[in-house]
Amino acid sequence: MGKPRCIVKINLPGGILSAGDLRIIVKAAETVGVKEVQMGMRQQMYLTLPHGKVEMFTAILSESGMFHEIDFDEFPNIVSSYVADELFNHSNWLTEGVYADILDSFDFKPQLKLNIVDSSQTFVPFFTGNINFISSNIPNYWYLYIRFPKVSVNYKWEGLIYTDDIPLLTKTIEDIILNNKPLFYDKTTANGFLLQEKVEATNAFIYQNQTEELQFPDFSLPYYEGFNNYGKKVWLGIYRRDEVFSISFLKDICAICLKTKIGRVYTTPWKSLIVKGIERDDQKYWSYILGKHQINVRHASNELNWQVEDLSTEGLSIKKYLARKFDSTDLKTHGLCFAIKTQPRTGLFGSVVIKKLHNYRKDNAKSTDRFDILYTPNFNANSKNYIAYKKRIVLTELDTHLAELCRLYYEEKGLNDEFNNELIDDSKQEETTALKMVYQCKSCLSIYDEAYGDELNNITVGVSFENLPPDYCCPICENGKVNFVLTNI
Numbered sequence: 360m361g362k363p364r365c366i367v368k369i370n371l372p373g374g375i376l377s378a379g380d381l382r383i384i385v386k387a388a389e390t391v392g393v394k395e396v397q398m399g400m401r402q403q404m405y406l407t408l409p410h411g412k413v414e415m416f417t418a419i420l421s422e423s424g425m426f427h428e429i430d431f432d433e434f435p436n437i438v439s440s441y442v443a444d445e446l447f448n449h450s451n452w453l454t455e456g457v458y459a460d461i462l463d464s465f466d467f468k469p470q471l472k473l474n475i476v477d478s479s480q481t482f483v484p485f486f487t488g489n490i491n492f493i494s495s496n497i498p499n500y501w502y503l504y505i506r507f508p509k510v511s512v513n514y515k516w517e518g519l520i521y522t523d524d525i526p527l528l529t530k531t532i533e534d535i536i537l538n539n540k541p542l543f544y545d546k547t548t549a550n551g552f553l554l555q556e557k558v559e560a561t562n563a564f565i566y567q568n569q570t571e572e573l574q575f576p577d578f579s580l581p582y583y584e585g586f587n588n589y590g591k592k593v594w595l596g597i598y599r600r601d602e603v604f605s606i607s608f609l610k611d612i613c614a615i616c617l618k619t620k621i622g623r624v625y626t627t628p629w630k631s632l633i634v635k636g637i638e639r640d641d642q643k644y645w646s647y648i649l650g651k652h653q654i655n656v657r658h659a660s661n662e663l664n665w666q667v668e669d670l671s672t673e674g675l676s677i678k679k680y681l682a683r684k685f686d687s688t689d690l691k692t693h694g695l696c697f698a699i700k701t702q703p704r705t706g707l708f709g710s711v712v713i714k715k716l717h718n719y720r721k722d723n724a725k726s727t728d729r730f731d732i733l734y735t736p737n738f739n740a741n742s743k744n745y746i747a748y749k750k751r752i753v754l755t756e757l758d759t760h761l762a763e764l765c766r767l768y769y770e771e772k773g774l775n776d777e778f779n780n781e782l783i784d785d786s787k788q789e790e791t792t793a794l795k796m797v798y799q800c801k802s803c804l805s806i807y808d809e810a811y812g813d814e815l816n817n818i819t820v821g822v823s824f825e826n827l828p829p830d831y832c833c834p835i836c837e838n839g840k841v842n843f844v845l846t847n848i
Contacts, residue, residue: 365413366670367406368428369420373439373462373475374402374626378616380425381624385613387419388606395603398630399669400707401472401487403436426468434468440476440483442625442633446594447581448480452498457522464526471508471533472706475525478502481578483628484708485741486513489536490529493573495519500567503528506743507549508536509704513743514551518566531558547801578710578739580664580696583631585656586642593637595645597656598663602630602675611648619644628708629663661685664696666707674699677713677754684758692765694772696740710740711764713757729753732760736806738768744799744806747813747834798824798843800833807843 369384384404388396391412397405408416413429420427428434440448441458461475474488478495485493491504503516520528535557536543543549558564583596597604612624612634619641625633637645649656662682667674677699685692698709703717712733732749735742749760798807807813807827812820816834818827824843831840 363410364407365410365430367408367413367416367420368399368432369404369406370426370428370434370436370468371402371404371626372437372465373441373458374628375441375462376404376624376626378613378622378624380423381609381616382613383419383423383425385606385610387416389610390419391416393606395605396609397602397670398604398626398632399436400628400630400666401436401438401669402442402626402628404626405670434470435472437462437465437469438472438474438476438483438488438628440480442627443477443480443482445589445635446587446633447482447583448477450477450479450494453477453494457499461522461525464523465529466526467530469529469533470537473529478573479576481576481741482581482583485575486743487628487706487708490532492520492525495567495569495573496571497567499523501525502569502573504743505532505551505554506706507543507546507551509545510547510549511743512547512549512551514549514554516551517555517569519569521565521567524564527562528558528564531561535561575739575741578696578741579694580740582660582663583627583629583633584658584663586637586645591639592635593639593642595634595637595656596631597633597649597654598629598631598658599654600658600662600679602667604632605652608648608652608654611651615641615644615648629666659686661690661692664692666696666698666709668700668702668705668707671699671701673701677701680754681713681758681761685761688758688762690762690765691769695738695765695768697761708740710735710738710742710768711761712745713761716751727753730757732757732764734764736808738771746806746808746811750834796845799846800838801842801844805833 388406391408393406393408399405417427417429439458439462441455444455444458458475471489472487474485474491476483476485476493478493485491486504486506489506489508491506492501493504495502497519499522500519501522503520505514505516532554535554543554584598585596587594587596616624619638621634621636625635627633665678665682667678695710698707698712700707700712700714714731714733716729716731729751731747732752733745734748736744736746748764752760799805807824809821809823812818812822813834816831827840832838833842
């Protein structure tokens, strides 16, 4: 018997979907009777259809030159913050034209996850790729961070990367990693210096010296739904609670784009759609189709700030449960975003992560599932590090502990805001800007900071790393003290 249903993934490089390509997808879906599509967190699109209809559907895509995969994800989509341009950023040189030039210059499909993002925005994550280009303050130069595949090993590239080198450098890095898997793929021992040495032996790339470290903006997820003014025009954000967009709604979007000469629609890592460049006189057309399809664009912000794995029924169910709990208690979550990991090794983005433990369930009842709660230093979702907050929590107790963590966030934020408003002398200024030294696990990058202690291991606040018991283990990966190294944050 043939497989009853297949998943077709359509990559939308940079999160850009032309109105013409959307029209092709809509027509192909109508031809085979597909009623809806889902967006992915890497700005791609998914359609589920009967096995017998796949050939007909994909033939239409192939004829139009639209890349797709069937039940597979060999070529992860290129993620970019193109969607944030003019809306959520403050860049002085990274414009839509620069993004377009970079994306157009790719003559191959990356097999590793690639992110190209503006350092001045917090809408699109910095580090969810394996290869992460992040804009610097120097026009046309980028920071580069490598997150080795399948492990939490990170490396900051020495030197800033020139814009025109991004495609070739990406290809070179990818080839070396994939051709040297015993060194760089699924290896906690992956060595970034060795990778850069091998890359530089193949090509002469243009580098600019790094005069300053990458400065992470204070994280705040912008409200990305509804009609919003910018300049003399309007943009529209559309979020769906179930992550599903009907083909009939997308068909109407195509019609309005054609009527009002809007050439593109944008997909986001939050699985939403954004339409830019709406003339004020044309807003009525968009309002009409929102009403026609009964689409609400006034969701509470604490429902919009979640990341869930693609096509994850379980993750969506947990999200809806927790969002209802937050709503019933009127919990404030502004400034935070949450990620739900139901599968291992999924690159999600969040200042708070709810991580399902595997091989823990004692019977077939979901009530025996357990979850860890992690959060990032300073609650900045763009951090590459995580701190354990609670461990082995049942689902029905998650909301209570998450509420406590939210209160901790606002307490810290309030203290910081109060401190920042004080007049301080030069000696205090020097003290507060100094790098803070902490111990970090080499395997999972968990941090031990004596300012927090380690509640999961019954270590109280103020205990230095040197005074931890000899049998102390990392709360995340359970490696011993010898696996920790002194670093700064």
